[in-house]
Amino acid sequence: MRIAVDAMGGDHAPAAPVEGALLAAREYGVSVVLVGQPEAVERELARHDITGLSVEIEPASQVIEMDESPALAVRAKPDSSMVVGMKLLKAGRADGFFSAGNTGGVLAAAIFHLGRIKGIKRPALSTIFPTMTGHCLLLDVGANAEVKPEFLVQFALMGHVYADRVLGRPAPRVGLVSNGEEESKGPPVVQEAHRLLKQAGEINFIGNVEGKDIPAGLADVVVTDGFTGNVIIKLAEGLGSLMKQLIREELTRDPLSMAGALLSKRAFNRLSRRTDYSVYGGAPLLGVNGVVIIGHGRSNPVAVKNGVRVAKTAVEQEVVPTIREGWRTMAQAVMAPAAG
Amino acid sequence: MRIAVDAMGGDHAPAAPVEGALLAAREYGVSVVLVGQPEAVERELARHDITGLSVEIEPASQVIEMDESPALAVRAKPDSSMVVGMKLLKAGRADGFFSAGNTGGVLAAAIFHLGRIKGIKRPALSTIFPTMTGHCLLLDVGANAEVKPEFLVQFALMGHVYADRVLGRPAPRVGLVSNGEEESKGPPVVQEAHRLLKQAGEINFIGNVEGKDIPAGLADVVVTDGFTGNVIIKLAEGLGSLMKQLIREELTRDPLSMAGALLSKRAFNRLSRRTDYSVYGGAPLLGVNGVVIIGHGRSNPVAVKNGVRVAKTAVEQEVVPTIREGWRTMAQAVMAPAAG
Numbered sequence: 001m002r003i004a005v006d007a008m009g010g011d012h013a014p015a016a017p018v019e020g021a022l023l024a025a026r027e028y029g030v031s032v033v034l035v036g037q038p039e040a041v042e043r044e045l046a047r048h049d050i051t052g053l054s055v056e057i058e059p060a061s062q063v064i065e066m067d068e069s070p071a072l073a074v075r076a077k078p079d080s081s082m083v084v085g086m087k088l089l090k091a092g093r094a095d096g097f098f099s100a101g102n103t104g105g106v107l108a109a110a111i112f113h114l115g116r117i118k119g120i121k122r123p124a125l126s127t128i129f130p131t132m133t134g135h136c137l138l139l140d141v142g143a144n145a146e147v148k149p150e151f152l153v154q155f156a157l158m159g160h161v162y163a164d165r166v167l168g169r170p171a172p173r174v175g176l177v178s179n180g181e182e183e184s185k186g187p188p189v190v191q192e193a194h195r196l197l198k199q200a201g202e203i204n205f206i207g208n209v210e211g212k213d214i215p216a217g218l219a220d221v222v223v224t225d226g227f228t229g230n231v232i233i234k235l236a237e238g239l240g241s242l243m244k245q246l247i248r249e250e251l252t253r254d255p256l257s258m259a260g261a262l263l264s265k266r267a268f269n270r271l272s273r274r275t276d277y278s279v280y281g282g283a284p285l286l287g288v289n290g291v292v293i294i295g296h297g298r299s300n301p302v303a304v305k306n307g308v309r310v311a312k313t314a315v316e317q318e319v320v321p322t323i324r325e326g327w328r329t330m331a332q333a334v335m336a337p338a339a340g
Numbered sequence: 341m342r343i344a345v346d347a348m349g350g351d352h353a354p355a356a357p358v359e360g361a362l363l364a365a366r367e368y369g370v371s372v373v374l375v376g377q378p379e380a381v382e383r384e385l386a387r388h389d390i391t392g393l394s395v396e397i398e399p400a401s402q403v404i405e406m407d408e409s410p411a412l413a414v415r416a417k418p419d420s421s422m423v424v425g426m427k428l429l430k431a432g433r434a435d436g437f438f439s440a441g442n443t444g445g446v447l448a449a450a451i452f453h454l455g456r457i458k459g460i461k462r463p464a465l466s467t468i469f470p471t472m473t474g475h476c477l478l479l480d481v482g483a484n485a486e487v488k489p490e491f492l493v494q495f496a497l498m499g500h501v502y503a504d505r506v507l508g509r510p511a512p513r514v515g516l517v518s519n520g521e522e523e524s525k526g527p528p529v530v531q532e533a534h535r536l537l538k539q540a541g542e543i544n545f546i547g548n549v550e551g552k553d554i555p556a557g558l559a560d561v562v563v564t565d566g567f568t569g570n571v572i573i574k575l576a577e578g579l580g581s582l583m584k585q586l587i588r589e590e591l592t593r594d595p596l597s598m599a600g601a602l603l604s605k606r607a608f609n610r611l612s613r614r615t616d617y618s619v620y621g622g623a624p625l626l627g628v629n630g631v632v633i634i635g636h637g638r639s640n641p642v643a644v645k646n647g648v649r650v651a652k653t654a655v656e657q658e659v660v661p662t663i664r665e666g667w668r669t670m671a672q673a674v675m676a677p678a679a680g
Contacts, residue, residue, distance in 0.1 A: 132582055145519055146527040179485055179570035187486040187567055211574030215582040227527055228568055230519035234551030235572055239579050242472055242555040246614060250607040257607035263600025267590040274586060 003311050004094035007036030007044075008063045008081040009101025010299045017100060018044035020304020025053040027305065030312055033058050033094055035081045060084035066297060070104030074112055082106055086113035089290040096311035098282060100295035100304065107143055110288040117320065119327045122147070123287030124155045125226070125294065126162070127233055128280040131217030137163050137172075138214070138222045139286065141229035150335060152176065152193035152223055153200065157330055158286040158323050159221035160203050165317035166284075166310065167220070175209030175219030177228055182208070189225075200334045202326065240275070281306025284314060286323070291315050343651050344434035347376030347384075348403045348421040349441025350639045357440060358384035360644020365393040367645065370652055373398050373434055375421045400424035406637060410444030414452055422446055426453035429630040436651035438622060440635035440644065447483055450628040457660065459667045462487070463627030464495045465566070465634065466502070467573055468620040471557030477503050477512075478554070478562045479626065481569035490675060492516065492533035492563055493540065497670055498626040498663050499561035500543050505657035506624075506650065507560070515549030515559030517568055522548070529565075540674045542666065580615070621646025624654060626663070631655050 005021040007014045014036055021032040022045075031054035034041045038059045045055070062080040064073040074083060082101060086109045088094040099106050107125060116123060126139035139155050140147070156174050163172035176194055178186035183194050185208060197205040209219050214232070224232070251261040261268075273279075281303055282295035291314040295307045314320075345361040347354045354376055361372040362385075371394035374381045378399045385395070402420040404413045414423060422441060426449045428434040439446050447465060456463060466479035479495050480487070496514050503512035516534055518526035523534050525548060537545040549559050554572070564572070591601040601608075613619075621643055622635035631654040635647045654660075 130582065132585060142519055145525070177571060179482055179567050179574075185485070190485075190567075211571040211576070212578030212581070214575060215578040227519050227530075228571055231517060231551040231568055231572065232575055234519075235554060235575060236551070236579055238552030238555040239576055240583075241552070242470065243583050245472060246611055247607075250611045250614070251604055253610065254606060257604040260600040260603025260605075260607070263603065264591055264597040265600075266594060267587075267597035267600070270593065271586055271590045274590070 001312055001315060002031040002033055002094045003308050004033040004035050004058065004085045004088050004097045005304065005308060006081045006085055006097070006099035006101050007034040007041045008060070009099040010295065011066070011297050012300065013100070014040045014044050016299055016301050017304050019048065019301035020299070021308060022048050022050060022053060022055065023301055023305040024308035025055060028309055028312055030308065031056070032308065033088060035060050035085045035088070037061060037063070058084060058088060064102050064105040066102050068102060068105065070102060070108040073102070073105055074108040082109040083113060086110055090114055095315045096291035096293065098293045098295060098304065098307040098311050100282070100297060100299035100307070103142070103294055106292065106294050107285060110285055110290070110292050114289045117287055117289055117324050117327070119331060120154055120287040120323070122151050122154070123285055124158060125285055126159065126283040128283050129214060129222065129233070129236070130275055131215050133217035135280065136214065136217065136220050136222050137167060137283070138229060138232065140224065140226040141233050142226045144226040146227070147189060147225040149189055149192035149196055152189070152225070153196045153334065154287070154327065156197055156200070156203055156205070156221065156223045157326050159223060161319055161322045161326055162284055162286060162314070163220045165319050165322060166313045169220045171204045172220035173206045173218070174203050174221040174223060175206050175213065177222060177224035178208035178210065180208065180210065196334055200330055202330060278303035279306060281308070281310045284319070289320065291320060341652055341655060342371040342373055342434045343648050344373040344375050344398065344425045344428050344437045345644065345648060346421045346425050346437070346439035346441050347374040347381045348400070349439040350635065351406070351637050352640065353440070354380045354384050356639055356641050357644050359388065359641035360639070361648060362388050362390060362393060362395065363641055363645040364648035365395060368649055368652055370648065371396070372648065373428060375400050375425045375428070377401060377403070398424060398428060404442050404445040406442050408442060408445065410442060410448040413442070413445055414448040422449040423453060426450055430454055435655045436631035436633065438633045438635060438644065438647040438651050440637060440639035440647070443482070443634055446632065446634050447625060450625055450630070450632050454629045457627055457629055457664050457667070459671060460494055460627040460663070462491050462494070463625055464498060465625055466499065466623040468623050469554060469562065469573070469576070470615055471555050473557035475620065476554065476557065476560050476562050477507060477623070478564070478569060478572065480564065480566040481573050482566045484566040486567070487529060487565040489529055489532035489536055492529070492565070493536045493674065494627070494667065496537055496540070496543055496545070496561065496563045497666050499563060501659055501662045501666055502624055502626060503560045505659050505662060506653045509560045511544045512560035513546045513558070514543050514561040514563060515546050515553065517562060517564035518548035518550065520548065520550065536674055540670055542670060618643035619646060621648070621650045624659070629660065631660060
């Protein structure tokens, strides 16, 4: 098993991805291919003991920065770490690819160089979202601002496969985001996707989920368009910051509360660990011809290590061929009347 | 100034709306008209000293329940408190109407019996959303699952007028929800609304806002379609519950943290007051021919009192005629090329 890691991707590159890849190589016994500028990567490698680890460098002279326009950057920088990583996957020289870099860049590079899984109209970006009971997989979170009903059905299938195979949720509960539980809620595209999903026997479709149902943990897989999904993840991020600031302000407003906060420090530390993205490592870009895991831009070495683990599991569990086969079956059963 | 109050609306009706209306009559010197079943309302009134207050009962024999289908209920119950309240407004026998009842019912009754402001295509439900710096007005939060660019422009205008006149924000910053700051982000309907809003000189349009920008307080008025708006408010509600549960779980996990939490009790009480909806009382249904304020279903007497205050301010500040006049001017300046 060989996992390629974008050594130049993320706010703490190349240090964090290199260290994380090495942690993964040691802990999971995978071979890691560090894709990036050789001098920069070698400088980082020199700071670690890599005895006994299977580590290679794949040179890539260019870097796609976090704030670059994705589509342009991918064309303008054919020797960037993202593009080179995708080419490794395509050529079968790596089994999976992890990047904590520019999300749009990873998406564009994957679509351009790996291509879509046969039958899948649009790849989807996913994320791991916290819930009362643990977490769920939310998709799409930004690849497709506009969708057709069929896209949403495909997102549901892909999320189903990933949750079942990688997140360890057999027969995952799949919900469709809407502004009410009833089938008649939402714009026509959501209503039609609801109708199609009800017919998809392979999927444990639980119906519509409202905004409050997502953190409540009603669904294992939450399906929506990339516009709404993007608003959801960014709002959650913003509300998290708001809560933190309000709590901090109130806890420091009187001496008794301040003392209390000091005593409760361990509880607050546990709390921030529970909502820490780095445990999950990353979330898949689903629908392309290869295992691509995207990490948070702020990924630390532990997050990268876990991202490599997630990639390894997705490869072992044959996520890509299962989606391909799953869609073949489903397209016949569900979409045939619409297509005919 | 006469404000009608739906005495049968909300989880704590008729006790909470009756008590809240009396508090408002005393504090703000308004006349209140309690719309509802006379025996039920009189029973509540008997529990309070109403000496010196201007209080009337307007009989309405029917009640639209919280879980009823709005459009059907409004037709099937012509003598419901909501419908009777709207008719009072229409006849000029009340200047404003407050209800904490079934939101969809209020919306349907208002559209049916008050009608839309001339030129306004679709009324919008709004809500007061908490931010780092206080709060903002968010609309639409559920009246229109699907929108056209012109609807979003009208929501922006109506939000602008309300924030300026009632929330005390001169030249309020108006933002359009999208999945990125750039003008090119979002589905075509959002891109087109962005283009139109840039031309609307009357409005202080700050461009697109992302999910995280809303709680950050970047905008005073946040404009979106009713599908996205509904997901936003319900997600915020769900995340609030999630955070509360996680904090409670962690604070009770070890004795030191528990002791700390006890000491910090005052801080947590202040925190819940800061995020308490009842201070705002309610948010307007904008775009109909009358001042209609919708309160939270859980409204307590203080929330109802504040809802009446908000209705009074909206009447005094001439929100409805200002929207009518504002749209007349804007339609000529902004929409003319599209319409021509």
